[in-house]
Structure formats: structure tokens, C-alpha cells
Amino acid sequence: APATPQAAHHGRPLVVAHRGASAYAPENTLAAIDKARDMGFRWVENDVQRTKDGELVIMHDDNLKRTTNVEEVFPDRAPWKVADFTAAEIARLDAGSWFSPKYAGERVPTLRQYMRRVSRNHQSLVFEFKKPELYPGIEYQGLRVLRETGWLDKSHVRNRLVIQSFSANSVRTVHAVRPDVKTGFLGTPPVADLPAYARFSDQINSTHTSISADYVSAIHALRGPHGKPLEIFTWTVNDAPNAVRAAKFGVDGIITNAPDVVRRALRGF
Numbered sequence: 001a002p003a004t005p006q007a008a009h010h011g012r013p014l015v016v017a018h019r020g021a022s023a024y025a026p027e028n029t030l031a032a033i034d035k036a037r038d039m040g041f042r043w044v045e046n047d048v049q050r051t052k053d054g055e056l057v058i059m060h061d062d063n064l065k066r067t068t069n070v071e072e073v074f075p076d077r078a079p080w081k082v083a084d085f086t087a088a089e090i091a092r093l094d095a096g097s098w099f100s101p102k103y104a105g106e107r108v109p110t111l112r113q114y115m116r117r118v119s120r121n122h123q124s125l126v127f128e129f130k131k132p133e134l135y136p137g138i139e140y141q142g143l144r145v146l147r148e149t150g151w152l153d154k155s156h157v158r159n160r161l162v163i164q165s166f167s168a169n170s171v172r173t174v175h176a177v178r179p180d181v182k183t184g185f186l187g188t189p190p191v192a193d194l195p196a197y198a199r200f201s202d203q204i205n206s207t208h209t210s211i212s213a214d215y216v217s218a219i220h221a222l223r224g225p226h227g228k229p230l231e232i233f234t235w236t237v238n239d240a241p242n243a244v245r246a247a248k249f250g251v252d253g254i255i256t257n258a259p260d261v262v263r264r265a266l267r268g269f
């Protein structure tokens with residue numbers, strides 16, 4: 001069944017399944033976003049990197065070791081960087097067994113495969129360019145895939161997509177190329193610097209341990225590049241007390257590996 005839509009920014013924070021429902025299924029796989037969908041979560045988050053032959057794939061680390069069986073399949077290819085493998089090689093890897101035998105055979109999705117599944121699941125996406133400094137021009141490539149999969153159509157851009165990065169340059173590039181797309185800067189800049197970020201970011205997405213009620217208020221007092229109040233999605237909140245703390249601060253979104261835990265904690269909000 002399609003996920004239940006959740007309204008953004010009206011009282012209760014939006015709950016975003018980090019790398020998919022990654023407490024319950026292997027992160028950044030199609031199984032992880034299907035799991036989020038089955039649990040009733042519309043919003044998911046991902047990480048995007050680039051292969052040796054220029055394909056964009058969904059992976060958090062710039063190294064294949066932690067979340068695949070690459071060492072077994074390619075024992076002589078240390079140090080196993082994503083950028084040293086072709087898409088065809090990566091397609092041979094098992095990205096599920098490390099998590100649980102139940103997920104054996106799960107693959108590393110290409111961005112294209114991933115976007116098609118997000119569409120099919122009627123989900124929405126917080127898309128992260130991970131370590132874009134390693135992959136010059138990745139923003140243009142990512143935007144091209146998003147356009148080709150329908151993700152830059154007006155309806156999607158309006159309320160189903162945020163593109164974020166720890167790299168301010170990357171976020172600035174996305175905003176310059178596609179000013180209609182909602183963007184997020186990952187970090188906790190000093191309050192005095194927030195207006196500069198608000199010129200190209202609609203969101204400031206900070207680790208939950210770095211924020212306070214005052215910081216959230218300072219963000220909300222500013223307006224982003226689309227003239228709307230600047231927002232904050234905080235991460236990675238995996239327990240009830242921290243979810244309640246962030247919600248009390250008034251954050252707009254909570255990014256979590258365990259979306260069910262956060263949803264339960266926020267019932268009273």
C-alpha cells in the first residue's frame with residue numbers, strides 16, 4: 001500500500017527514514033526504502049556517489065567494504081573505493097548479507113534504479129551528494145538523472161524532493177543550476193553566518209547533538225531562497241527522548257534509522 005502522506009512543517013516534525021529504514025533493512029538499498037514504505041513512511045534519505053565509469057550509485061561510504069562483500073568478490077582490489085570500481089562490478093556485489101542473511105542478494109542500486117523505486121513507492125526524498133569533492137561535476141549528473149526520471153517536474157520539486165550536502169559549494173551549485181529545487185546545507189553554522197547560507201539553502205540540517213531551542217528559532221527567523229522560513233531537519237535521532245527534545249525545539253524534520261520509534265515518541269505532538 002502507498003505510504004500515508006505526512007504534511008511538512010505543521011506542528012509535528014516530518015519523519016525521514018535515514019538511508020531507508022536502516023535499523024531494519026540494509027542501508028541505501030531498495031529493500032530499505034520498501035521497508036520504510038511498508039512501515040508507512042513517505043520520506044526517505046539516501047547518499048549518492050560515483051563509480052569509475054561515471055555511474056551514480058547509492059552508497060554512504062566512499063569505500064565498498066562496510067556494506068558489501070567486495071573483499072570476497074574482488075580480494076586483490078584493496079582499498080575497495082567506490083571510485084575504483086565500474087558499475088558492472090558493483091552490480092555483482094551483495095549489499096544485504098552484511099546486515100542479515102535475510103537480505104542476501106540485495107544489490108547496490110544505481111541512482112536511476114533507486115529513483116524509479118522511490119517513484120513506484122510514492123515516496124519523497126532527501127537526496128544527499130556524499131563527498132562531492134571526490135566527484136567533480138556530480139551535481140550536474142545527479143540533476144540529469146533526476147530530470148530523466150521525472151523528479152524535476154513541478155509536482156515533485158514542489159513537495160517531494162530536497163537535495164542536501166555537507167559541501168556548501170555543492171548546494172550552491174544545485175541552487176544555481178536548478179533554483180526551483182529545495183536544498184539543504186548539512187552542518188551547524190554559527191548563527192551570524194546563517195543569512196549567508198539562507199541565500200542558497202532552504203534548510204540547515206544539523207546533527208541533533210549540536211542544536212538548541214535558540215538555534216532552531218534563529219533558523220526559523222530567517223527566510224530561504226524561496227522566501228519561505230528557513231527550515232531545519234535534524235539527524236540522526238534514533239531514540240524517543242532525543243526525538244521529543246528535537247520536537248520541542250520545533251524542528252521541521254527528524255531523520256532517523258528507526259522511524260517507528262520516532263513516530264511513537266511524537267504521538268503527543
Ligand code: G3P
Nearest residue numbers: 018045047128186235255
Ligand atoms: O541526512 C543527514 C545525515 O545522513 C548526514 O550524515 O553521514 O549519515 O550521511 P550521514
Ligand code: CA
Nearest residue numbers: 045046047128
Ligand atoms: Ca546521508
